[in-house]
Amino acid sequence: MNEAREFVISLDRVSKSFGNKQVLRDVSFSVAPGEAICVLGRSGTGKSVTLKLMIALLRPDAGHIWIGEADITQLEGKQLSRVRRKMGFLFQGAALFDSLTLHDNLALPLRRLTDKSKREIEQIVDRVLREVRLVDDKHKMPVELSGGMKKRAGLARALVFEPHILLIDEPSSGLDRITASEIDDLLLDQKIRQRTTMVIVTHDVHGARRVGDRFAVLDHGRLVAFGKPQELANDENETVRKLVAEQ
């Protein structure tokens, strides 16, 4: 347990099933402060589930997940809320609230969870939207945004509380190479400038190699490899080698 506390995120023998299907089996790995871990694996191997377990959107059947000093699997209510405030989550489809403008998507959590004035909220929203180059689009509804813009908007909303930890689900899915690269630039910038700890689920090895420090490779719900990309390139497991190889 003491070892776990040296890390920002630590998974300890985490298992998860949906009905009869076991999605994760005894998965353990840790993420150091400021580190970016990319989770790779074939579709349906439990990558997104791992991410959702880290922010307690799902609960594991067994095992523990430490976020700093808190075992998030045991938290409820205000305690859970306090831990989640340190985390940002970029969903695969951005998950913007489609009844609100882009501005209100970012302002809503600030209005509800902080006692900041209207002016302070405006300043924060403008600053974050400027970082993702969407400040001129802040009055648009999500339906008016392109795929890449939605991803950037989702990232902006994830950053609105200046989180120490960023969980990112498929940042480049459905995007062309150039737009995906722009998202990678934003993540890289966040990692270098803010030293934000990141866990990125991705299929895009090119982007993962740019942003990630270490790779976690899942196969059939098990963690089959964990290490730096160059180490994994010669892994004895063929699936690992294929997943890590540059496309």
Add this chain to the structure above:
Amino acid sequence: MKRILDFVGTVSLFSLKVIANAFRVPFEFDQIWTYVDEMGVRSLPLVASSGLALGVVMTLHTRNVLIMFGAGAMSPKLQSLSFFVEIGPLVAALLVAGRVGASIGAVLADMRATEQIDAVEALSMDSFKLLVVPRVVACVLVLPLLTMFMDFCGLIGGYLSEYNLSQLSLRLYSTRAFAGLEWSNFVPPTLKTMVFGFIIGTVSCFFGYTTNEGAEGVGRAATNSVVVSSLLCILADAILVKIIFLMFPESAV
């Protein structure tokens, strides 16, 4: 049978959670007001046109029968009593179940399918308090108001129909319509629609909020919301009418 009991148990727990959260700060007045506008104000045209049409049709149907028994003058009172006691509350509830229930079920199911509800939670907000409770509270507040509007439109429809047949003046029509009517004929049946509102809001939110079937679940949630909430409103009506008769014996005309 086990599935039905499971369902009843789950919905009951969901309802208790709604009640508990409705009395817990923050009270979400802004959200409630938004939904009151969306559910109430935008339902007015449907309720008004249905009330008018029902009022006209009811007078056309009942007037001749009453004349046959020499009670033609009772037509306005029958109209008002029918609307206040039963037609207004129940038809308003069924209309709201159709329009609002389907919408709540579909919107929440879509939010679940597109991970918007997860996003609310990930942002440290309580999705149940933000998305479910204000919708149910709005339904509870809106239904009695829509019922009164339905009653009013039903009487207008009845009057127009009566005037077309007998050129009865508005003053005489309203005097006859309200003669001998007790507050207990109007207030308890109107207030019982708050229960209908709770049923519609809770059942629709339940189907939308708890679905886990992706895009397919959106349509299913909308359909289930309408069917189950309409059915429960009718069942609840039977029970509530009995309770009203017990509490206000003078209303059992």
